[in-house]
Amino acid sequence: MPMPTISVSVRSLASWRTVALVFALLNLKALPLAWHCRLFYRMLSSWYTEARVKRLVASSSSSTSTSSATATHHPIFEPVSIFSRAPLLETDYNLHKSNSTYFSDLDESRTALMTRVLIPGLRHGSRALEREGHKGRLAVILGSVHTSFHREILPYERYEVRSRLLGWDRKWIVVGSWFVRPARNHKHKEKGNGKEEEPEVLLASALSKYVVKKGRFTVSPERCFTAAGWLSPGDHDCDHALHVQSSDAQTTEHRSDHLDNVPVSEGIPAAVPEAAADVTTEVVEKLETAAEALSQSQSPPAGPLDSHTTPAPTGNWDWHRIDAERLRGLNVAANWLALDKELLDEFLRG
Known part of the structure; x- marks a missing residue:
């Protein structure tokens, strides 16, 4: 085979490999198994120890300073934020982020939140349940999700997903999540070099609910939070806060x-x-x-x-x-x- 033909084939092959590599890098978030890697990363990065929880709770409850007394959130209600972009493979025919892809971002955001609030007491909480006769795998299960779309998200636009606990009853842990376009500074045409801040914009909002199960038993959310150290058993007199109810009892x-x-x-x-x-x-x-x-x-x-x-x-x-x-x-x-x-x-x- 003549040398020029071989050279053209090598260049063509290298070109296609380069295009494929660039395309993969630009859509890394949407590649196979990327969702699993994202969730494990959020889980590891949001892993709280019991000692850390105790320090956070102590700083919010024992301080007598004005800033502590008027704090916006107790640590258990503090929001958890992740930042992401919408690659080309996440867009629909309108070149907006597809509605189905919002749920993978919610998975990532909620994983960070639930890891933070539940993991610290998971081990000894599971052992306590087993001593009470509740066998089976301990699992945190998503019950339902509701999402409302307010503004479109353009390809590769940077956005924040902010999730926090809204509340809980004897079974469900209710989580609120918000997709937000962060506030940003931009040049003002009339002011020349002057800059003005553009406020953050709500792009979408979501509600989710979780249930914690030990085998076939539902674990009270307050028991989970007490085991993790976010709530103190001595702070309240609700018997249900430390009690696991079976299906028949409920x-x-x-x-x-x-x-x-x-x-x-x-x-x-x-x-x-x-x-x-x-x-x-x-x-x-x-x-x-x-x-x-x-x-x-x-x-x-x-x-x-x-x-x-x-x-x-x-x-x-x-x-x-x-x-x-x-x-x-x-x-x-x-x-x-x-x-x-x-x-x-x-x-x-x-």
């Missing part, structure tokens, strides 16, 4: 004051909220009780407590304020949680 137990209305089951829940209004009323009543307990030492939340505008509790992060914040978050998701019954009824109606 189906016959009277509804509590905060959405303990879904029993443990293998398939579709057998009982769900009767109406969003009932759920909201009970949450508001509990919030009013917590606010009254705070009023002796702290200023209570101003304004009426209703199902649409529930003000955030203020003051030091004692158990009453943590419980009020938990219920406020459940109030945000109350209508979504109650939708389970409507969907189930619609399915059964055929």
